[in-house]
Amino acid sequence: MMLGRLVILALIFIIVGIVLVTYLLPLLRRPEIIECPKCHSRMVWTPIGTRSENFMWRCLACNSTWLKSYSEDSYKKWKEYSMIVVVRDAVLNYIRSHHSDAAKRMPEKFEWKYEKKMVEGETLHLFTHTDKGIWTVSIRRLPEHDFNVRVEYRPRGEITIPERILWVGIFDNLGVIVELEYYHVH
Numbered sequence: 001m002m003l004g005r006l007v008i009l010a011l012i013f014i015i016v017g018i019v020l021v022t023y024l025l026p027l028l029r030r031p032e033i034i035e036c037p038k039c040h041s042r043m044v045w046t047p048i049g050t051r052s053e054n055f056m057w058r059c060l061a062c063n064s065t066w067l068k069s070y071s072e073d074s075y076k077k078w079k080e081y082s083m084i085v086v087v088r089d090a091v092l093n094y095i096r097s098h099h100s101d102a103a104k105r106m107p108e109k110f111e112w113k114y115e116k117k118m119v120e121g122e123t124l125h126l127f128t129h130t131d132k133g134i135w136t137v138s139i140r141r142l143p144e145h146d147f148n149v150r151v152e153y154r155p156r157g158e159i160t161i162p163e164r165i166l167w168v169g170i171f172d173n174l175g176v177i178v179e180l181e182y183y184h185v186h
């Protein structure tokens with residue numbers, strides 16, 4: 001009698017245990033968000049192509065650094081979707097803080113249209129924002145894990161006053177931005 005009850009109790013514990021493990025564990029194992037532990041910005045970088053990749057991290061917003069190896073799954077997702085966005089936004093921030101004439105023409109918030117193009121066997125990431133003017137950011141991956149970035153602005157419908165901004169530069173694998181060209185044609 002006693003033994004029978006114990007067996008039933010043990011069975012209940014096992015069933016409850018299995019249910020908890022199958023339903024609750026996946027909730028706890030949600031993909032990690034790769035972000036700055038200090039300011040929570042997602043504009044973070046790791047030295048791609050070096051031994052410190054997915055280990056040494058630097059926040060491009062507040063410049064703090066930390067050491068962490070994110071799970072393979074999270075890191076793969078970051079590299080596939082977030083990396084290009086980080087390059088784009090870091091370059092736009094650079095332009096905003098170095099060229100007030102360009103900053104004046106930037107919207108408060110960009111609404112990007114994204115397109116992936118193949119040009120001469122290379123992948124080109126193309127972002128376009130259109131309002132009073134058209135901003136385009138094209139990012140091409142170079143060997144050695146650097147990125148060639150080209151940012152262009154042209155006003156819409158002002159055919160008589162051609163005004164164009166062009167910025168060309170490199171975003172390197174360590175997250176350093178090097179400006180190569182800047183034109184503002186009035």
Ligand SMILES: [Zn+2]
Pocket residue numbers: 036037038039040041059060061062063064
């Ligand atoms: Zn930060």
